[in-house]
Amino acid sequence: MHELNTDQLQELFGSDDSDFDDSFPEDQTRLDASLGSGSPAQTSEKFDRIPGLRLLRHGLSHSVQTQLLDTIISAEYFNGTANNQAMHFGDLPQQFQDIGQWAKRDTDLLENIDRDPLFDQAILNLYRPGEGIRSHVDLQKFDDGILIISLLSSCVMIMTPASEAQKHATNYSEEGKLDDGVPILLRPGDVLALVGPARWDWAHCIPARLIDNMDGDIIQRGSRVSITLRKLKCTTADTIELGHRQ
């Protein structure tokens, strides 16, 4: 997919602070048909150093990426400049449930994860060029088996062995040492799974920078949107929270 400049992004996500109506568009297209037939199952890439880390490159077709982005734009979470993160708790929008079911049924991303519902929490992150996310292990209140979907633009995520503090942190304030980290290039349409050690014992971050260097390839960051699907260990009521990423 092509990458967007700030003006194009404003056109997409809006530039004013119009009233947010606290709901996700209900007339979403079901993604089922566009996600493929499941035969043959899609096989993800594994990483020797990080058991449980799996990356399905080009997992989502252009059409599915576009449908997801259309729905996110219609939800108007990222209108104005204040918010770059939105969290859904409870019953997830149908398209996110479709992605979860597809990942379980048609790929090997979530091989050891068996539960119902598969996911009951979704975070949407918007990264404007130069923005990132601090090194963290996702909070302990979320169960094993996390799925991260990349849309719009590429970036390099860095995985580092987690410190004890990071494993039990209640926020993302701990900065990891990134020098000996494992860089993972995430492109639009890629789907990353964190299971077992990759989820509990490794921290991940996206350094705040405009350019990534992946094995000598220089990658200019555009604006990126990610969808992270998780399962809370304890269920909560359906809510949506908007905020600013740490």
Ligand SMILES: O=C(O)CCC(=O)C(=O)O
């Ligand atoms: O945006 C991403 O790719 C990762 C997001 C993430 O790690 C998180 O929200 O916990």
Ligand SMILES: [Fe+2]
């Ligand atoms: Fe995370």
